[in-house]
Amino acid sequence: MKQLKNMLFMTALAILGFSCGKKQEVIPLDKHSIIPIPVSVAPEAGSFTLSSKTAIVLSSDPSQLEPVAEYLKSALGNLTGLNLSIGQEEKDNSIILSLDAGASPHEEGYSLSISDKKILIAAPAPEGLFYGIQTLKQLVPAHGGSSKGSGNQFLIPTGTVQDHPEYAYRGMMLDVARHFFSVEDVKKLIDQIAVYKINHLHLHLSDDQGWRIEIKSWPLLTTIGGANQVGGGEGGFYTQEDYKEIVRYAQSRFITIVPEIDMPGHTNSALNAYGILNPGITVPEKTAVPIDRKALGLEEDPKATPYHTGIEVGFSTFDTNNPVTYQFIDDVIREISEMTPGPYFHIGGDESHVTAMEDYIPFIEKAQAIVSKYGKKTLGWDEVAHAKLLPTSVAQYWAKAENAILAIEQGSQVLMSPAVKAYLDMQYDSTTHLGLHWAAYIELDQAYNWDPTELEAQIRRENILGVEAPLWTETIITFEDIEYMVFPRLAAIAEIAWSPKNARNWEDFRRRIVWHGQRWEAQGKNFYRSPKVEW
Numbered sequence: 442m443k444q445l446k447n448m449l450f451m452t453a454l455a456i457l458g459f460s461c462g463k464k465q466e467v468i469p470l471d472k473h474s475i476i477p478i479p480v481s482v483a484p485e486a487g488s489f490t491l492s493s494k495t496a497i498v499l500s501s502d503p504s505q506l507e508p509v510a511e512y513l514k515s516a517l518g519n520l521t522g523l524n525l526s527i528g529q530e531e532k533d534n535s536i537i538l539s540l541d542a543g544a545s546p547h548e549e550g551y552s553l554s555i556s557d558k559k560i561l562i563a564a565p566a567p568e569g570l571f572y573g574i575q576t577l578k579q580l581v582p583a584h585g586g587s588s589k590g591s592g593n594q595f596l597i598p599t600g601t602v603q604d605h606p607e608y609a610y611r612g613m614m615l616d617v618a619r620h621f622f623s624v625e626d627v628k629k630l631i632d633q634i635a636v637y638k639i640n641h642l643h644l645h646l647s648d649d650q651g652w653r654i655e656i657k658s659w660p661l662l663t664t665i666g667g668a669n670q671v672g673g674g675e676g677g678f679y680t681q682e683d684y685k686e687i688v689r690y691a692q693s694r695f696i697t698i699v700p701e702i703d704m705p706g707h708t709n710s711a712l713n714a715y716g717i718l719n720p721g722i723t724v725p726e727k728t729a730v731p732i733d734r735k736a737l738g739l740e741e742d743p744k745a746t747p748y749h750t751g752i753e754v755g756f757s758t759f760d761t762n763n764p765v766t767y768q769f770i771d772d773v774i775r776e777i778s779e780m781t782p783g784p785y786f787h788i789g790g791d792e793s794h795v796t797a798m799e800d801y802i803p804f805i806e807k808a809q810a811i812v813s814k815y816g817k818k819t820l821g822w823d824e825v826a827h828a829k830l831l832p833t834s835v836a837q838y839w840a841k842a843e844n845a846i847l848a849i850e851q852g853s854q855v856l857m858s859p860a861v862k863a864y865l866d867m868q869y870d871s872t873t874h875l876g877l878h879w880a881a882y883i884e885l886d887q888a889y890n891w892d893p894t895e896l897e898a899q900i901r902r903e904n905i906l907g908v909e910a911p912l913w914t915e916t917i918i919t920f921e922d923i924e925y926m927v928f929p930r931l932a933a934i935a936e937i938a939w940s941p942k943n944a945r946n947w948e949d950f951r952r953r954i955v956w957h958g959q960r961w962e963a964q965g966k967n968f969y970r971s972p973k974v975e976w
Contacts, residue, residue, distance in 0.1 A: 465582060470555070470600035474956035475579050476932050477638060477939035478949070479604040487557045488596040491517070491581065494534050497527045501540040508693065509570045510538055516574065520581050521595055531559075536577075538570055539563040549640075550605030553577060555597055568695040572638050576602055579636075579956075584963035608893075610856060610907025611938035612641035612699070613865075613931060615923075618648035618710070619752070619914040620670050621677035626920045628690050633927075633966075635694040637935035642691055643699040643787060643820075643909060646777075649709035649749045649757055651676045654684055654700070658772040661714035661739070665732060669710070671915055673730055673750040685780055692782070699820065700777050703789030704770065705759040705796050705804050709749045711769075712757060716744025718769060720760035722795060724749045752915040755794035761804040771811050778815040786812045791822035791839070802828045809834060820856065823848070835906055839864075842897045849899065854906040857893040863934055865912040865926050869969060875916050875926055885971040889933035889950055892942050908938040921967040928961060928968035929954050951975075 470484035497513055499506040510527045513536065517523055531537060537559055544552045544563035551564035551573035562573035580597050613634050615622070622630075631642060646654045652666030655678060667678035679687070688698045712719040713732060721744075728751030734741055746757075759766045778786060788808045793801055805821065805828035812819045819825075819834040823844035826836045829851070836848035837856040845855045857863070860880035867883040868876040881887070894902050910931055917923055932954060936945060951974050958976050961968045970976050 465594075465596045467596045467598050468582070470580075470598040470602075473580065473598075474953040475576055475602075476950070476953055476957060477936040478944050478953070479576065479602045480941060480944065481603045482600065483602075484598065484600040485556075487599040489555050489557055489560055489599060490534065491521065491523070491595040491597055492534070493523055493525075493593060495523070495525055496532060496535045497525050498531050498535045498537045499527070499529050500531065500537050503529065505540060505567050506538050506570070509567050509574070512571070512693070513538070513574050513577075516578055517581070520578065520583055522593060533558050536560045537562070540567070540570070541565065545569060545603070545605055547605035549609075550603075551576075553602040553604070555580075555599045555601070557599060560597070568640075571635075571695050572604070572606075573602075575636055575638055576604065584960045606638065606939045607941055608905065608907035608938050610641055610909070611639050611935065612643055612856070612907065612909035613639055613927075613934075614643035614645060614701075614858075614909055614911035616645040616648070616866075616912060616914040616917075617653050618645050618651045618670075618703075620674070620918050621651060621653060621667075622914075622920065622923070623677070624679065624683050624687060626923075627687050629920065630923065630927075631687075631691050631694050631696055633924075634931060634935075635696060637932055638939050639931075639935055640695060641697045641699055641783075641785075641907075641909065643701060643911070644687075645701045645703070645911075645913075646679075647702050647710055648707045649754070651678075652710040652714070653678045654702075654777060655680045656773050656776050657681070658776065659715065659769060662711060664737065665714040665734075665739075665745075666710035669713070669730070669748040669750065671750060671752060673748070681776070681780060684777075688781060697783035697785075698781060699783060699785045699787055700781055701787035701789055701820075702773055702777070703791070704808060705761055705801065706755065706757055706791070706793030707789055708759050709746055709757040711759070712746040713748060714745065715769070716742040716746070717765050718759050718763070719744045719746060720758060720763075722746065722757050725751060725753050725756060727751065728753065755792045758793055758796040759804070761796060761800040767807055767811070770808055771814075774808075774811050774817075775815055778812075778817050781817075784818050785820045785835070786815075786817040787820040787837075788812065788825070789822060790825040793824070798827065823855075826851070826853070837909065838900070839911070842900070846897065846899045849904045855900060855904055856906050856909055857896075857900075858909045858911055859891075859896060862888065862891045863908065863910045865910050865930055866914070866917065869971065875922055877913075877915060883930065884973055885929055885933060885954075885969075886947055886951075886973050888930040889936070889945075890947055892937065894942070908934060910934040924967040925969055928966060929957065929971060929974075930969075932957060
């Protein structure tokens with residue numbers, strides 16, 4: 442009987458060993474694939490075992506730590522299938538979250554210390570803990586999907602990471618005006634960009650083709666202006682409750698929403714709704730689609746414009762000499778600012794080709810004053826530097842360095858988004874089935890191999906607020922289209938925005954991005970497999 446029990450025991454061990462598969466390989470911390478690359482990494486021999494026994498421990502103020510802990514639990518659950526507990530009692534095999542002013546001299550910095558017994562993520566503020574979690578997630582040796590590790594255990598290399606961002610503003614822009622994207626799509630994008638420590642999402646909420654945000658004092662903006670998009674689709678818009686939900690969800694990922702209402706050009710969708718704002722512009726005939734106002738129970742408005750279903754720009758403008766225009770702008774900025782806790786309001790200002798400069802300059806100054814009136818700082822595309830800017834205003838450098846330099850000479854900072862490097866809607870090469878190429882073809886190495894301080898001698902580090910990668914959506918229709926154009930290039934831009942210049946290296950980045958491609962593939966992400974990388 443004893444011999445039979447021994448045989449059964451050995452058989453069980455053999456079955457268990459077979460089910461666990463081969464022993465996991467522990468990749469040393471200095472051979473990591475972390476993006477953005479941290480400021481410093483110090484490896485040690487050994488590993489921490491992440492398993493169902495691992496607990497998440499809150500070592501300081503639970504009211505500040507609980508939301509971050511819940512995010513960590515959910516994120517690790519999605520990656521590994523583990524359901525970790527959250528508590529305040531420290532024990533072996535714990536992930537400890539600690540608010541510690543000494544963890545980093547930088548507000549968004551963190552330290553990540555991994556031993557065989559515990560993982561400690563410490564930071565001066567909750568956002569630093571969140572960024573430390575993003576780094577930890579990239580050390581979990583599982584790519585999602587059915588790959589759940591040996592015996593549902595995951596070996597994480599030991600060592601220490603000290604990290605903080607190079608720039609305060611690390612952004613992406615999504616154009617929801619040319620093609621509309623749902624609240625759920627925006628949330629999904631927020632989750633994806635948060636992985637790379639992006640902390641601003643700029644929403645381009647209005648353009649010639651569509652108006653995407655409810656303004657209660659001007660309801661036809663969405664009734665009419667929101668019911669179109671490139672190609673003449675049905676469009677769509679966010680109710681104010683939708684917008685608040687996007688803002689709330691972004692805040693939970695430490696991302697600030699930056700709303701943009703483009704003006705005085707790129708305004709045809711507002712002129713569709715309210716002809717009183719129109720100084721007499723006409724829509725290009727080949728892309729004009731009449732609006733049946735009677736079918737909507739509305740009176741005809743002879744000054745209102747038809748829909749614009751094409752991608753041509755530069756033909757529209759507000760009536761900059763009409764007092765009603767400034768009441769309209771005041772109402773729009775007020776209603777959106779009341780829902781936006783972030784410090785910035787973007788007023789556009791680009792490609793207003795039919796607005797005479799003598800009208801454009803006072804218009805921008807008046808719009809800037811209204812933004813300030815409601816407690817926000819003005820952001821605008823680099824053309825706004827022709828006006829007199831406030832020191833708190835920021836010019837977004839996309840096209841002309843001389844405009845950015847004009848802003849700097851006025852004491853303003855610049856946000857770096859050079860179209861030839863950072864525009865995510867540019868085709869990768871001449872065979873890319875999505876995107877445009879009026880600025881450049883931008884392959885992955887071109888998106889990576891530049892630095893904001895090296896484009897122009899007169900744009901120095903102290904002049905730069907940060908880096909933003911815009912995605913315009915003239916050709917982008919589905920969320921899968923967004924993924925294809927954003928990844929892997931956003932990871933490259935994110936590293937420029939977060940990591941110190943001396944830590945960045947293309948050959949090392951192209952090695953690290955392979956691991957991310959494996960995770961994206963397991964997650965079903967529609968990313969571009971650049972021929973510059975050995976995927």
